[in-house]
Amino acid sequence: MTGTTVRIVEVGPRDGLQNEAALVPTDTKVALIDRLAATGLAVVEAGAFVSPKWVPQMADTAAVLAQIRRPTGVSFPVLVPNERGLAQALAAGVTEIAVFAAASEAFSQRNINCSIAESLDRFAPVARQARDAGVTVRGYVSCVLGCPYEGAIDPAKVAEVSAHLLELGCAEISLGDTIGVGTPAKAQALIRRVARDVPVAQLAAHFHDTYGQALANLLACLDEGIRIIDSSVAGLGGCPYAKGATGNVATEDVVYMLEGQGLSTGVDLDALAAIGGWISTSINRPNASRAGRALLAKAG
Numbered sequence: 484m485t486g487t488t489v490r491i492v493e494v495g496p497r498d499g500l501q502n503e504a505a506l507v508p509t510d511t512k513v514a515l516i517d518r519l520a521a522t523g524l525a526v527v528e529a530g531a532f533v534s535p536k537w538v539p540q541m542a543d544t545a546a547v548l549a550q551i552r553r554p555t556g557v558s559f560p561v562l563v564p565n566e567r568g569l570a571q572a573l574a575a576g577v578t579e580i581a582v583f584a585a586a587s588e589a590f591s592q593r594n595i596n597c598s599i600a601e602s603l604d605r606f607a608p609v610a611r612q613a614r615d616a617g618v619t620v621r622g623y624v625s626c627v628l629g630c631p632y633e634g635a636i637d638p639a640k641v642a643e644v645s646a647h648l649l650e651l652g653c654a655e656i657s658l659g660d661t662i663g664v665g666t667p668a669k670a671q672a673l674i675r676r677v678a679r680d681v682p683v684a685q686l687a688a689h690f691h692d693t694y695g696q697a698l699a700n701l702l703a704c705l706d707e708g709i710r711i712i713d714s715s716v717a718g719l720g721g722c723p724y725a726k727g728a729t730g731n732v733a734t735e736d737v738v739y740m741l742e743g744q745g746l747s748t749g750v751d752l753d754a755l756a757a758i759g760g761w762i763s764t765s766i767n768r769p770n771a772s773r774a775g776r777a778l779l780a781k782a783g
């Protein structure tokens with residue numbers, strides 16, 4: 484694996500901040516995204532065109548997109564739940580969107596107020612119109628290793644939803660352990676099952692770190708050929724539907740582990756650690772990155 488490149492999808496400004504109770508000022512979001520985009524990250528998820536009643540924190544996504552610098556080589560995808568969200572995304576000049584489904588019926592209802600089948604029907608015209616406009620589409624599947632309402636999830640269901648998203652034209656499918664309950668053997672079994680229906684090169688691992696298993700799970704996924712990892716600077720985030728659920732695995736921790744394993748990320752870890760420290764202080768939350776805290780302590 485040494486020398487292999489792993490693409491990191493930074494989801495902090497979206498998945499991380501969407502759960503903050505206090506509204507984060509637009510200027511802070513813009514500064515966060517601009518700083519992240521200067522670290523060597525190729526993808527920084529910038530927001531979501533969802534209902535502001537459901538997720539008030541993402542209500543300023545258009546304003547954020549209007550103000551960020553957009554350096555060449557960095558993409559700034561946004562989440563889109565329906566055609567209305569797509570229209571807003573296209574008006575904002577995005578080049579990449581993500582639709583989001585779940586492998587759990589109960590989670591799908593709570594998150595987007597419809598069944599899995601209804602969500603996939605809803606995404607069909609979204610994906611088609613996006614691709615017609617030259618916009619790349621990513622697909623998320625939530626609850627791939629467990630659901631706060633349904634408990635264990637059958638990997639075959641994850642494979643079925645993932646394959647459907649692929650058929651709709653998603654360029655890649657991100658597998659979300661939304662509540663961070665997975666363990667390495669389960670993560671490995673999941674990837675093996677899903678990879679029977681979706682090429683592993685088109686799969687991303689999106690792990691929350693609630694039970695402290697995310698890095699171990701990622702290693703198991705890397706062994707299975709996964710080369711796209713979602714993570715959140717300073718481990719920002721949580722899940723409104725699962726008490727105690729923490730944010731995504733911290734980007735600093737992922738970069739530290741990958742580079743230590745001889746894998747290449749192209750990301751400036753010291754710069755990332757500084758951003759993690761800054762955003763944690765700015766929004767008054769603990770910095771959840773172990774590597775970030777260690778690097779900041781070392782730097783004095």
Ligand SMILES: CC(C)(COP(=O)([O-])OP(=O)([O-])OC[C@H]1O[C@@H](n2cnc3c(N)ncnc32)[C@H](O)[C@@H]1OP(=O)([O-])[O-])[C@@H](O)C(=O)NCCC(=O)NCCSC(=O)C[C@@](C)(O)CC(=O)[O-]
Binds near residue numbers: 501564
């Ligand atoms: C899907 C809906 C819209 C259905 O919501 P609904 O209430 O069933 O739909 P609706 O069509 O009846 O719309 C309700 C209201 O929202 C408005 N609306 C409708 N669409 C939009 C839009 N695009 N932008 C702005 N406003 C919108 C619409 O106009 C209406 O406003 P009202 O008439 O009541 O004033 C809603 O449930 C929703 O927005 N859900 C978003 C939930 C969300 O963002 N969750 C977090 C992201 S997923 C995630 O974090 C998991 C992930 C991806 O990270 C992976 C993992 O870790 O598992």
